[in-house]
Amino acid sequence: MEKRPLGRSGITVGAVGFGTWAIGGEWQDMKGNPLGWGRADDEESIRAIRRAMDLGVTLFDTADVYGAGHSEEVLGRAVAGRRDEVVIASKWGNVFDAATRTMADTPDLSPEHARRALTDTLRRLGTDHLDVYHLHVNDAPPDEAAALREACEDLVRAGLVRAYGWSTDDPARARLFARGAHCATVQVNCNVFQDASEMLALCRELDLGAVIRGPLAMGVLTGKYSSAPGSGAVLQAGDIRAAAPAWLPFFDGGRLAPAWQERLDAVRDVLTSGGRTPAQGALAWLWARSPHAVPIPGARTVRQAEENARAMEYGPLTGEQLKEIDALLDR
Numbered sequence: 024m025e026k027r028p029l030g031r032s033g034i035t036v037g038a039v040g041f042g043t044w045a046i047g048g049e050w051q052d053m054k055g056n057p058l059g060w061g062r063a064d065d066e067e068s069i070r071a072i073r074r075a076m077d078l079g080v081t082l083f084d085t086a087d088v089y090g091a092g093h094s095e096e097v098l099g100r101a102v103a104g105r106r107d108e109v110v111i112a113s114k115w116g117n118v119f120d121a122a123t124r125t126m127a128d129t130p131d132l133s134p135e136h137a138r139r140a141l142t143d144t145l146r147r148l149g150t151d152h153l154d155v156y157h158l159h160v161n162d163a164p165p166d167e168a169a170a171l172r173e174a175c176e177d178l179v180r181a182g183l184v185r186a187y188g189w190s191t192d193d194p195a196r197a198r199l200f201a202r203g204a205h206c207a208t209v210q211v212n213c214n215v216f217q218d219a220s221e222m223l224a225l226c227r228e229l230d231l232g233a234v235i236r237g238p239l240a241m242g243v244l245t246g247k248y249s250s251a252p253g254s255g256a257v258l259q260a261g262d263i264r265a266a267a268p269a270w271l272p273f274f275d276g277g278r279l280a281p282a283w284q285e286r287l288d289a290v291r292d293v294l295t296s297g298g299r300t301p302a303q304g305a306l307a308w309l310w311a312r313s314p315h316a317v318p319i320p321g322a323r324t325v326r327q328a329e330e331n332a333r334a335m336e337y338g339p340l341t342g343e344q345l346k347e348i349d350a351l352l353d354r
Contacts, residue, residue, distance in 0.1 A: 024079030024335050025268040027317050029110070030232030032207035034154060034184035036110050038335055039306060040319035040326065041075050042080030042185045042236065043068075047090020048098050049261040050124040057089060058126060061262040063323055065097050071328040072101035076108060078332035084210075084234065086114035086159055087144050091124040095147035106150055112234065113148070114159035114190055114210075130160045134174035141183060156187040157210050157234075158200070163191075165199055172203045179205045194225045196253035200272040201229045201344070208232040213316070214240045215294070215348060216286055217306050238318035241304055243273045243283055246291070246301035252282040289351045293344050302335035306350065311339035 025038040045060035046068035048176075052058055072083065083102070085094045095113060102109050108248065115137055118127040156178065158171055168189070174189040187240025188208030189200040197209040209226065213219040213235050226233045237244055241264055258265040258277045265277045273283050287301070294304025302320065309316045322328040 024332070027314070028232065029082070029155070029186070029317065030207035030226070030315070031230045032155070032205070032232065034110055034186065034207070036082040036317060037079045038310060038317060039080060039331055040084055040234070040317055041072065041080050041331070042319040042321040044081060044089050045083040045321040045323050046071075047094030050089075050091050050119070050126065052126050053128050057261045057263045057266060058262060059261060060323075061259040067324055068097050069101040071322050071325050072098065074107065074325045075322070075328040075332055076102075077319055078247045078329065079335075080265055080328075080332050081108065082110045082112065082234075082317060082319065084112045085192070086117075086238075087140055087147075088114075088117040088119050088126055088159065091121045092143070092147055093124075095144055098244065099148040099150070103149055111148060111150065111152040112155035112157060112208075113144050113153055114157040115192070116158050116160040116163065130163070132160065132163055132171065134170055137171055137174050138178070141178060145183070152183055152185065154185045155208055155234075156184045157208070158189045158191075161191045162193070163196070165196065168196060168199060172200050172206065172345045176203055176205060188231070188234070192219065192222065193279060194221050197222065197225055197231070198229070206231075208234050210234040210236055212237040213309065213312070214238050214288060215305050216240050216283070216352070218312075218354075220328070223313045223315065226313065231315065232317060233313055233315040235309055235316050235318040238309055238320050239302055240283075241273050242273060243279060243287060244294070244301055244305035246287065248274075248279040250279045250281045252278070255279065260332060286352060290348050291347055293340070293351070296340075296344065297337055299334065299337050302328060302330055303337060304340070306331065306334040307337060307340045308345065311341065
């Protein structure tokens with residue numbers, strides 16, 4: 024698999040990573056609204072992670088809140104005995120109750136919580152250090168974030184973290200964190216439908232790794248969902264997409280919203296060029312979009328892990344194909 028540098032960290036990873044939000048299983052907010060992707064089979068998740076590793080995937084991204092700690096535990100089991108083969112990134116900032124799998128309404132942005140959260144994360148993962156630690160509160164106030172940046176520098180000096188970054192879609196916030204000597208990444212939402220041109224430009228300017236969340240638009244770019252009743256995969260109970268919050272625009276009433284179906288239909292032929300699946304084409308778009316981009320598509324099955332990892336066999340889309348997609352989406 025092609026390798027890409029993870030910003031200025033000195034860490035090199037496979038060009039496609041593995042996101043572990045979905046393998047955390049079901050969890051919820053204080054009102055009982057689902058925050059996971061429905062039920063997950065832990066043993067199949069472990070097989071998927073190990074298969075991805077065999078195919079050259081090295082970056083595995085998780086968060087303490089995914090499944091209220093369960094995602095980290097599953098990932099830790101999967102990489103046990105092979106820790107030196109992988110780069111593990113996790114995130115902190117949210118507060119949760121593991122017993123009820125419930126996330127609190129208010130994050131904890133204190134440096135003390137960052138240190139406590141890291142201790143718990145390392146325990147669940149079964150490791151003595153993280154490769155990358157991301158702040159998981161998109162819109163955290165800049166003054167509090169500056170204190171957290173310095174706390175991350177302390178964690179680096181203690182040998183507990185190699186590099187850090189912020190999971191945010193705001194370039195100004197990413198720039199603030201990047202003032203830290205060991206800030207090397209930003210985790211940003213970006214996909215064929217939702218470009219992040221300003222953030223990608225910032226990554227080029229400051230030599231930051233762009234860890235791409237949402238690379239498949241919450242599953243829309245796999246092509247498995249449909250807006251037509253009775254067709255396409257069905258979203259199960261406990262899946263955040265089945266009762267989509269305002270920030271998740273792709274689904275309506277548990278089905279793919281017609282407007283996004285139209286967009287997918289418009290670009291499908293370009294994405295599937297050369298024998299790619301729609302998902303592989305979506306990853307190829309990201310690789311062509313920026314040399315800093317390392318997408319982290321989620322997977323819960325061996326088949327999904329194989330499809331994502333093998334996207335690299337086709338390589339990036341061409342510049343002409345990027346322009347064609349822009350024209351088809353009228354942007």
